[in-house]
Amino acid sequence: MTDIDHNIPAALPAVNNSELRAKRQGFGRFNLEVRQHASAWYQVVALAGGVGAGLFIAALILVASGVGFSDLANEFIFSIFSTPRSLSDVLTQAAPLLIVGLAAAVAFRVRFWNIGIEGQMILGSIAATGVAIGNIGPAPLRVATMFIAAALGGMLWMLIPALLRIRHGVNEIISTLLLNYVAFNLLLHLLYGSWKDPKSGFPNSEQYEAVERLATVGWESLTYALPLALILTAVIWWLLNVSRYGYFTRVVQANPRMAAAMGLPVIAVTMGAALLSGALAGVAGFAISAGVEYRMTQGFFVGYGFSGILIAFLARNNPLGAVLVALCVATLFIASQSLQVFYQIPGSVVQLVQAVVVICVAASEFFIRYRIRRIHRGS
Amino acid sequence: MVDFFINWAANVPAFAVPFALAALGLIVTEKSGVLSLGAEGYLLMGALAAAGASVVIGDHSLVAFAVGALAAAALSLVFALMAVTLRANQVVAGLVMVFLAQGLTGLIGTQQGWTNRPIAGLDRIPLGPLADIPVLGPILFRQDMLVYLTLPIFFAVAYLLSHTMVGLRLRAVGDAPEAADAAGTSVTIYRYGAIIAGAAIVGLAGAYLSVGVAKMWVEGMSGGRGWIAVALVIFARWQPWRALAGAVLFGGIEALIPRVAAVGLQVPQYFMLMAPYIVTLAVMVYANLNKSTERRFDEPRGLGQPYLREERR
Numbered sequence: 308m309t310d311i312d313h314n315i316p317a318a319l320p321a322v323n324n325s326e327l328r329a330k331r332q333g334f335g336r337f338n339l340e341v342r343q344h345a346s347a348w349y350q351v352v353a354l355a356g357g358v359g360a361g362l363f364i365a366a367l368i369l370v371a372s373g374v375g376f377s378d379l380a381n382e383f384i385f386s387i388f389s390t391p392r393s394l395s396d397v398l399t400q401a402a403p404l405l406i407v408g409l410a411a412a413v414a415f416r417v418r419f420w421n422i423g424i425e426g427q428m429i430l431g432s433i434a435a436t437g438v439a440i441g442n443i444g445p446a447p448l449r450v451a452t453m454f455i456a457a458a459l460g461g462m463l464w465m466l467i468p469a470l471l472r473i474r475h476g477v478n479e480i481i482s483t484l485l486l487n488y489v490a491f492n493l494l495l496h497l498l499y500g501s502w503k504d505p506k507s508g509f510p511n512s513e514q515y516e517a518v519e520r521l522a523t524v525g526w527e528s529l530t531y532a533l534p535l536a537l538i539l540t541a542v543i544w545w546l547l548n549v550s551r552y553g554y555f556t557r558v559v560q561a562n563p564r565m566a567a568a569m570g571l572p573v574i575a576v577t578m579g580a581a582l583l584s585g586a587l588a589g590v591a592g593f594a595i596s597a598g599v600e601y602r603m604t605q606g607f608f609v610g611y612g613f614s615g616i617l618i619a620f621l622a623r624n625n626p627l628g629a630v631l632v633a634l635c636v637a638t639l640f641i642a643s644q645s646l647q648v649f650y651q652i653p654g655s656v657v658q659l660v661q662a663v664v665v666i667c668v669a670a671s672e673f674f675i676r677y678r679i680r681r682i683h684r685g686s
Numbered sequence: 687m688v689d690f691f692i693n694w695a696a697n698v699p700a701f702a703v704p705f706a707l708a709a710l711g712l713i714v715t716e717k718s719g720v721l722s723l724g725a726e727g728y729l730l731m732g733a734l735a736a737a738g739a740s741v742v743i744g745d746h747s748l749v750a751f752a753v754g755a756l757a758a759a760a761l762s763l764v765f766a767l768m769a770v771t772l773r774a775n776q777v778v779a780g781l782v783m784v785f786l787a788q789g790l791t792g793l794i795g796t797q798q799g800w801t802n803r804p805i806a807g808l809d810r811i812p813l814g815p816l817a818d819i820p821v822l823g824p825i826l827f828r829q830d831m832l833v834y835l836t837l838p839i840f841f842a843v844a845y846l847l848s849h850t851m852v853g854l855r856l857r858a859v860g861d862a863p864e865a866a867d868a869a870g871t872s873v874t875i876y877r878y879g880a881i882i883a884g885a886a887i888v889g890l891a892g893a894y895l896s897v898g899v900a901k902m903w904v905e906g907m908s909g910g911r912g913w914i915a916v917a918l919v920i921f922a923r924w925q926p927w928r929a930l931a932g933a934v935l936f937g938g939i940e941a942l943i944p945r946v947a948a949v950g951l952q953v954p955q956y957f958m959l960m961a962p963y964i965v966t967l968a969v970m971v972y973a974n975l976n977k978s979t980e981r982r983f984d985e986p987r988g989l990g991q992p993y994l995r996e997e998r999r
Contacts, residue, residue, distance in 0.1 A: 338996065339994060339995075339996055340996055341994070341996060341997055368793075372793060372797055373797075420777060422781065471967070471970070471971065475970075475971045475974045475975070476974040477967070477970045477971060477974055478920065478970070480723065480777065481913060481916055481917045481920075481966075481970065482967055482970065484910075484913050485910070485913060485914070485917070485963040485966055485967055486963070486967075487910075488909075488910045488960070488963045489960045489963050489964060492956040492957070492959045492960045493956070493960070495956045496954055496955075496956035496957065499956070500954070613781075613785045616781065620778065651796075651797075652793070652797075653792045653793055653796040653797075653905070654792075655788055655789045655791075655792025655793060655796075655905065656789055656792070656793055657789070658785045658786075658788050658789035658792075659785075659786065659788075659789025659790055659792075659793060660789070661785065661789075662782050662783075662785040662786035662789055663786070665778070665782045666764065666768060666782055666786070669768055669772060669774040669775075669778060669779065669782070670768070670772055670774075672772075672774065673772040673773060673774065676773070677773070677994075
């Protein structure tokens, strides 16, 4: 053995191995290590840092597009929480956002990428509006009928991508997304066709009658959409964190192959979560049409798909966390409405702010998962 | 009937080019093992930047295309940072790019007042005597510059991917990053390069949408074509020439939509507009039929997985 060892330096050129290795590392002379454990406090600080950095960059973008810094603070903080009226606007806005956040969280819990929330919202609202226009069911139960119809509508729309994935292996990211465009054209077909408002001739459905609307709770203009969203949150929390089904979803999320090897009904668990996600998105469409706008409009769903994903992402698929994030996103929505009116900032800025926050949070997760170590020479 | 056919076929290339280039750009990126869902975002960015350049500096189409490609490439740096350096989930990173681009292009375009500003754009260039050949002339040889350029671009990229060392290393990084790394190929550099180059090609497709076809810019003008391109890549099994064939199929369908009503067929307008998306779904089902073991190897094996040398796998 010693002979061979002795021969090696003659055969190989003399290279300082550690230096060469260090040079080839993606980070120069730095090394990435996977953290075995990150404390809860560290995680919270990193997450908060990510959100804070994202909001700061978003604020810079808004200032660069002509909104004064003090005006920005004014719009976002003081004017929204100063009057009961604007506070009720935020809470009203939070209800559908919370529901789409739940829809995304349920699907992501089984690694089903539901990017088609907007399409399912459209189908939910179409089903609810169909019940309203056709005066189906007894009047006292009309809203309940619309609610069930909306859930079924969203669920049936989700059945297509769910079946396509299970039967034909079609990637659900693409199928759910493409179905958004199909649903949107179906909506336009109805609104420019047989469901056009007969009174005004505008391309939206006729106004819902009083029995077809979610009632107001008796404070400002707040409707029962918010209590509905909170009840759904509690139910989904129980389902995901307490029930046996929730345990199954956690195993499937952690490792689908192992779940199958253990004998869990992986396909049924995945299908169930996907269909529930579609149903929730349909209910979100109903919450907007019957609880905010009192008719089906052309663009009621715009921006909710991404917001749902963002809410689930930031809340780590936790329904209770989604309540907090949904409130923040609702504030953003309402603030952007006044930015639109007073500063001519287009509505798409909501997407921009949310995207910047997600990017910064993704960056902060890097610091939770990895540790950067400096490599010392010769070690 | 012949007139209808010629008229339709002559319009197919203009509709096919955005799909073809977008799919090609995605193939370049995904061959390196990075799942790229941000195509829709790069299309939007390329369309806005090219239209903006045309408004600001006047009608220099070549400059506009270069600006479109560069803007998309610059935007893709954010994606590369997330997907390669920060090892973020590539699905999330890709989706975020779409929404970032939607917000950014909406904000910039509206603030600069570029909406609906007419652009001179690209002219059709008849290729001398070839353009006078009956039937084939109008279909193939009376097109604009980018249609003619698309084939050379495809040749160049296909050659680069399958006949050069750079292409070999790129595919190695996509198929087995740890092996490529052990062989001394930098996974980080190749993935950054593939993301930026791929985004530039998609940006070119976006520039063609605004400067080449619509000859103006409106918010959200790509209308889901980026997602169709993502599906097209799967259908094409990551092979450039199959992607081109698929793009011609989709271009043909899109070119047919405004012509169906003209022939007197009574299909409701909005159902016609659904057609490209429904056909895409059908194509996705077809692509997954008879999925033999041989076909499964067409997908880059490292697709969607961040690579970290120190991680146990």
